[in-house]
Amino acid sequence: MASMEAPPQAAAQDRDYKLMKEAVCEAYRAVDRGDGGPFGAVIVRDDAVLVSCHNLVRKNTDPSAHAEVTAIRQACRRLGKVDLSDCEIFASCEPCPMCIALIRASKIKKVVYGAKAEAAVAAGFDASIPEAFVEYYRKSGIEIRQVQGEAARIADKVFEKPWEIPGEAMQRRRTGGGWFEKAKGMVIRCLWN
Numbered sequence: 001m002a003s004m005e006a007p008p009q010a011a012a013q014d015r016d017y018k019l020m021k022e023a024v025c026e027a028y029r030a031v032d033r034g035d036g037g038p039f040g041a042v043i044v045r046d047d048a049v050l051v052s053c054h055n056l057v058r059k060n061t062d063p064s065a066h067a068e069v070t071a072i073r074q075a076c077r078r079l080g081k082v083d084l085s086d087c088e089i090f091a092s093c094e095p096c097p098m099c100i101a102l103i104r105a106s107k108i109k110k111v112v113y114g115a116k117a118e119a120a121v122a123a124g125f126d127a128s129i130p131e132a133f134v135e136y137y138r139k140s141g142i143e144i145r146q147v148q149g150e151a152a153r154i155a156d157k158v159f160e161k162p163w164e165i166p167g168e169a170m171q172r173r174r175t176g177g178g179w180f181e182k183a184k185g186m187v188i189r190c191l192w193n
């Protein structure tokens, strides 16, 4: 059968999906391992994944250990430099002001995120980011965009409350605490690998 070249847009969406899937898997891993909130980030260089990280706020007892921060630190260590201008970052959720500021400091030019910050806020996380703030960084030359289609859907799904899912997860429901306590131990839903 004659091969049909995929249109460039479809190829770009496919790439987005693959990389977002990896960031989303990290988000689930963060909760599953008890390391932190459901946030993941992947840094890409030369079209390959350089590092893949998740939120380590709980594990490290460090409020700054967001997925993007952890990923940038690891990428810099791995490359032996603080300039990541030849890298892109894929985050499972829209980066918070602290992370965007660090992204700028690291000179990363392309930011692709999955869920809107509102999705995290609705799930009880302090993740709001003013639109004016994003605009400020866009004007400084950073491309910031949300993924489309299926990639956005799987990123949104991260914030679905697992204790509201019927069946086994419901039976294992825990009481009290925030999203993390409720979700811990029942969020192994990274089934796309």
Ligand SMILES: [Zn+2]
Binding pocket: 066, 067, 068, 095, 096, 097, 098, 099, 100
């Ligand atoms: Zn952040």
